[in-house]
Amino acid sequence: MKRTKGYRWGRKSKKRAAKQAIMKAWSYSTRDRKARKGEFRALWQMRINAAARANGLTYGTFMSALRKKQMLLDRKSLADIAMHYPDVFKTISDEVRK
Numbered sequence: 476m477k478r479t480k481g482y483r484w485g486r487k488s489k490k491r492a493a494k495q496a497i498m499k500a501w502s503y504s505t506r507d508r509k510a511r512k513g514e515f516r517a518l519w520q521m522r523i524n525a526a527a528r529a530n531g532l533t534y535g536t537f538m539s540a541l542r543k544k545q546m547l548l549d550r551k552s553l554a555d556i557a558m559h560y561p562d563v564f565k566t567i568s569d570e571v572r573k
Contacts, residue, residue, distance in 0.1 A: 519554035526557035530568040540571040 479486055479493040486496040524534035532540075541548065546567070548556075557564045 516550060519550040522554040522557050523550060526561065526564050527568060529561075530565055532568055532572065537568065537571060541567075544571055546571070 476487075476490070476493055478497050481487070482493070482496055486492045520534060523537070527534055527537040548567075553564075553567075556567070
């Protein structure tokens with residue numbers, strides 16, 4: 476019953492309704508924790524794509540060339556570099572383009 480504090484109507488005071496509400500909330504939280512990972516990956520891809528296109532490459536060619544050059548940078552760090560340090564991202568894209 477402590478976990479249903481703040482719920483509305485009978486879901487906070489009736490045991491059966493409270494249990495069902497908590498079970499549903501736990502299933503949603505598990506599902507959405509997993510979905511959040513995909514949402515962040517999509518965001519990172521969009522940021523990398525925008526920065527790569529500003530430097531004359533597409534996302535696919537940039538990532539492919541990055542792998543071929545064996546530069547082990549993940550999407551999260553690349554997106555952070557692209558957003559906060561565009562000059563560093565430009566040097567990376569120039570190195571990849573060679």
